[in-house]
Amino acid sequence: MLWLSIDRTSDIPLIRQIYLELRRQILRGELSSGQRLPSSRELAAHLGVSRNVVLEAYDQLISEGYLESKSGSGTYVAQGAYWELTSDQGITVQPSDRSFIVTTADLIDFRSGIPALDHFPRKLWGELTKRVCLEASAAAFGYSTPEGCLELRSVLAQYLRRTRGVHCQPDQIVITSGAAQAFSLVGQLLLSAEDTIALENPTTPEIREIYSTLGAGLDLIPVDDRGIQTQWLPASKPPKFILVTPSHQFPLGSVLTIQRRIELLQYAKATGSYIVEDDYDSEFRYSGTPVSSLQGLSPESVIYIGSFSKILSPALRLGYLVLPLEMVQACRRLKRLIDLHSSTFEQLALAEFIQAGHLERHIARMKKLYRQRRDTLKQLLNEYFPEQVRISGDSTGLHLVAELNEIDFSPDRLHKIEQQRIRIYPMSIYAPSQEKYQKQIVMGFGNVAIEDIKLGIQRLKRGVME
Ligand SMILES: Cc1ncc(COP(=O)(O)O)c(C=O)c1O
Structure with a gap:
């Protein structure tokens, strides 16, 4: 039977x-x-x-x-x-890389670029999304346009002009699924076979991977304490675009000087290259005056990319592109082909959040918190590693760079450190095969509470001494 x-x-x-x-x-x-x-x-x-x-x-x-x-x-x-x-034929699917997700209990993770997740304005956001859901027109429940909601693009254009000196009309903005999608869109729009692009060195491995996957040749241009070293931009075979983080170089933290900004713009004009400006966390500037965007100096040659991941939450997956006018139509078309558009309700809630002044108040509050965390981290690094540590890149953002004299962050050393239940990120991740960064680590403090910073530095000391 x-x-x-x-x-x-x-x-x-x-x-x-x-x-x-x-x-x-x-x-x-x-x-x-x-x-x-x-x-x-x-x-x-x-x-x-x-x-x-x-x-x-x-x-x-x-x-x-x-x-x-x-x-x-x-x-x-x-x-x-x-x-x-x-699936029975010997092919197994590997689990996703979870290194982006900060979860493990009792592991103190100094990952850069993560905001204070427990300070997300839940109540306010909940009220706004509820209101949007109850009050939005029936049309808002259907498909929308690929560039995103006009409500959000309008307030964003004003906000960017006021806070970042970005010159644009709402029509030049395309709302994306985070800066990550904006990087991909730019690559798909501009690159064809045999093209090269110029990236800062160091830069994030994700950005290198996005463009090498699209088949681009990568020209890695060194960076110093004044930003990208423009004299190394290629004289022959100019890149399709040069991707820079001028307000806060990632990860070194330098600000691109006005002289280099002008050299960069002159180079772009002379060669016909675009400049892609990744303005990922410049809202959190702790000293000196805010640095204006590069886009404001030359809106026709700069593609500006922003994100709400650091100022609100990466889970929202909301970012945007501000495009030179001639790229707008092609970008809308591509965005439509990829995913039609980003979520309407999140966009409408965000538009209200900005319009009512909540975003700027939230940023001001978070800046105070991050300043305290940064100061604590600096103070403890100096206390536990006197005469040994050199800190840089700490005037803006959610991370700093610490160089520890006489300590090489080799895989073996990093393993010993991780055994102390602390995770740190060697500069070599961002600048492979660059000897001069061997003693440097990038320490994100955005999502690490003061108590954990204290504990973390004690553990780092033990991991380094072993
Ligand atoms: C320098 C830099 N730019 C942009 C991004 C992407 O941010 P998102 O796609 O979450 O907006 C990251 C992510 O960590 C980053 O480190």
């Missing part, structure tokens, strides 16, 4: 269980085509269920083509219903 497992304690109805089990056995070939099934009466008796239950399961399988009934002779497995499952 046919072997079927059914579970009488399950919430799944018996008809459904029998149907699913037979379907699985047919697809896997455990029941082969042409094989005769027991009569409904026999199977019902065998399973201890009513005959109607089996009849309904059989009928469903017949209507979907898994079984066929031959009058007077019984029910048979149909031809062509066997499907070889590819």
Whole structure:
């Protein structure tokens, strides 16, 4: 007799269980085509269920083509219903890289670029999204335009002009799924075979990977304490674009001087290259006056990329592109082909959040918090590693760079440090094969509470001394 497992304690109805089990056995070939099934009466008796239950399961399988009934002779497995499952052929799917996700209990993670997740304005955001959901027009529940909601683009254009000196109309903005999607869109729009781009060195491995995956040749241009060293930009074969972080170089922290800004713009004009400006966390400037955007100096040659990941939450997946006018149509088309548009409700809630002044108040509050965390981190590094540590890149943002004399952050050393339940990030991740950065680490403090910073530095000391 046919072997079927059914579970009488399950919430799944018996008809459904029998149907699913037979379907699985047919697809896997455990029941082969042409094989005769027991009569409904026999199977019902065998399973201890009513005959109607089996009849309904059989009928469903017949209507979907898994079984066929031959009058007077019984029910048979149909031809062509066997499907070889590819996951059984030795291919295994690796778990996703979870290193972006800060979770492990008792591990103090100094990952850069993560804001204070427990300070997200939950209540306010909840109220705003509820209001948007209840009050938005019926049309807001349908498809929208690829560039994003006009409400958000309008307030964003004003906000960027006021706080970052960005010159744009709402029509030049395309709302994206974080800066990450903006990087990809730019690459897909501008790059063709054989093209090269210029990136700062160091830079994030993710940015290198996005563009090398698109097939671009990467020209890595060194950076110093005045930003990208423009004299190393290639004289022949100019790059399609030069991607820079002028307000706060990632990860070194330098600000691009006005002289270099002008050299960069002159180079772009002379060669026809675009400049891509990644303005990822410059809202958190702790000393000196805010640095204006590069885009404000030359809106026609700069593609400006911003994100709400650091000033609100990376989970929102909201970022944006401010484009030179000639790129707008092509970018809207590409965004539509990729995902039609980003979520309307998040955009409408964010538009209200900015319009009502909540964003600027939130940033001001967070800046105070981050300043305290940064100061604590600096003070403790100096206390635990006197005469040994040199701190830089700490005037802006959510991370700083610490150089520890006489300590190489080799894989072995990093392993010893991680055994102390602290995670730090060597500069070598951002600048592979650059000897001069061997003693430097990048320490994010945005999502590390003061108590954990204290504990973390004690652990770092133990990991380094071992
Ligand atoms: C320098 C820099 N720019 C941009 C991003 C991307 O941010 P998102 O896609 O979350 O907006 C990151 C992410 O960590 C980053 O480090």
